[in-house]
Amino acid sequence: MSPSVDVKTLTIDGQEVSARAGQTILEVAREHNIDIPTLCHLDGLSDVGACRLCVVEIKGNNKLFPACVTTVFEGMEVTTVTERLQKHRKTILELLFAERNHICSVCVSNGHCELQTLGQQQGVTHVSLPYRNPALPVDASHERFTLDHNRCILCTRCVRVCAEIEGAHIWDVMGRGIDSMIISDLNQPWGESACTRCGKCVQVCPTGALFDKSKVGSDHPKYPDFLPYLNLMREAQ
């Protein structure tokens, strides 16, 4: 580490850690094997602070802070697990499960879904909120992939990976609030869009909303780990 690096010392869950100025709480926590649940965050993509699962408490402030976009400061005391935080995280996950049609048993991502895993980790044994059961379409117009809006949680990872990494920006969001939908191009079928067929969006999708047509059943693990590597190699060039 060069001498010019500005080092901050802070505690996360009572553990004293040091970090570089400008690092986020989430980065520092993960470097020290402290787990903070996230859904919209993905290493290699920009952060939007949208899923609110990574909220943490900072001593001296009654507000909650999203760990993915909050940078560290000297003497910061972060708590990542409290009763209040866990209750909010569970509620947020329940809101997601009730929002669209997440039926794990018939989902291609059953067993390797980030939403499902988080639900198990956070102890969501049942959903107490009424299911909204919206009628949502499935876009299977693409020759290789399918977009199932029923499983979409609007994390916008696909939007970001397409715009930031692939540079095609065929994905975006339309509509407002509960009616928001992921669209390709200007709401054209995916198969008719300017998609480059790179498949990055499928790999980064945390649920079964985007999946590969060539796989059957729930044999559909995703490998988003290529992103940090890709970024590293691009920077090296």
Add this chain to the structure above:
Amino acid sequence: MTIEELDQIAEATRAEYAKYDHEINVCMGTGCLSQHSDQLKDALAKAVTAQGKNTFVRRTGCMGLCAAGPLVLVDPEETLYQQCKAGHADAIVSSLGGEPVAELQCDLREHFEQQVHVVLENSGHIDPEKIDDYIARDGYRALVNVLTEMTPNEVIQQITESGLRGRGGGGYPTGLKWGTVAKAGGDLKYVICNGDEGDPGAFMDRSVLESDPQRVVEGMAIAAYAVGASKGYVYVRAEYPLAVSRLANCLRDARRRGLLGNNICNTPFNFDVEIRLGAGAFVCGEETALIASIEGKRGQPKPRPPYPAVSGLWGKPTLINNVETFANIAPIIRKGGKWFASMGSERSKGTKVFALTGKITNTGLVEVPMGMKLRDIIEGIGGGVPDGHTFKAVQTGGPSGGCLPAELLDIGVSYDALVKVGAMMGSGGMIVMDDTSCMVNVARFFIEFCMTESCGKCIPCRAGTAQMHGILTRICAGHGTMADLDVLVDLCATVKETSLCGLGMTAPNPVLSTLKYFENEYIDHIVHKRCPAGVCNIQAPATASPLEVLA
């Protein structure tokens, strides 16, 4: 432009008007225009010519008492006429110099006498489309004075001393915000005026832009000088066509007079303003979403920090203030920060414009010193609840605010006092409700508003408001359970504490405040299956058998 030149324009304009024996001011704000005050003005002008009177007929902005429109004010007698139609023009003109027309006269002294006009000082007195009218009432003196006599730091010090806080709702100290932007580095900075007034029942910003747009532009120019910005944007809703056209006209005039553009007042200061139209998204009133919208992106908020003061429009330091905040700047500079700080309460200084709507006699715009009791505003200035009904609640702060019951009418309006009781100052909407309003239904209405206006980015606001809306709809239909109330409270906590921006953080306020002050109405709906106000359509339960009644 120098102070002397301004004086000359002012003198010439005043001399021009002094030629007339009388001036007839006709309100041509949106409210009165909808009652054809434009035809009234034409009829008055025709009558003046026909009767050969030496009288000037002027188009003005809002006079405040929208309930009694169209309004006509005759100067110098200061006779106010209400509900004038084109047919009354002859009678009004022939009464000039004699006895006023009794049946049209509006005698509401208590309504006007308790008000203190700072922001609205010119509203109803000047033609909003004539820059000289504004200059004749000390307009642009503050700007010229600031540019020629004061340093940016002195300006910020005056604003800090005034204790002015952001009038958009949050109440952040204006001087502090200006100081932060002034300290931010970089040679390119922006000033944005937030005119995206989206609260149901709020029309303060619209009226200010329609009645006195120059005052807002002058405030922006002073702010730009203080923080070192050279470019300004006014973000106005496209739903306000009259405000937009008057603003565009005002910008053109200001450029012609050399009050906008390059080397203003022969100083190195350059500043110009552009108008940006909002496409009708409530969330674009949130500053980061507003900036995204100006940049041409989807109007979605971003996590803060970085605050716009550091990295705002196109990544440059940006000052964002509300229309009403900018409208307060010129008088503060003219009369000094101490003068402004002498009005209002301990921590909320100056005056505040409120839009009184709902079940209230004198619907319209009022401006009162901070700290005035809600009761004085509603019962005194507002004239109370009409038609023999009784007051039930007042909703302040729009969908982010709360419903306050009659017991709390004796609190003074200030940022902190309202937050303490679970409401919010907001931008200044005040909706009065009487015994015909169902509070559960009111909560449902506001949650529905937040649900449809949520941008959909963060989960708690997007899905949480939808779930809350579902529960409230069920309760209104008579299908609610007491367990629903617990779920509702839990959802409120999650949405309030974890949402990304102010929309979500404050969306539960109407639900929480009605639950706190009107819980009995919820219980009536759930347990007794009846709506006390008779608003909700609850199907009568099937007649219970005697055995069930006993059980």
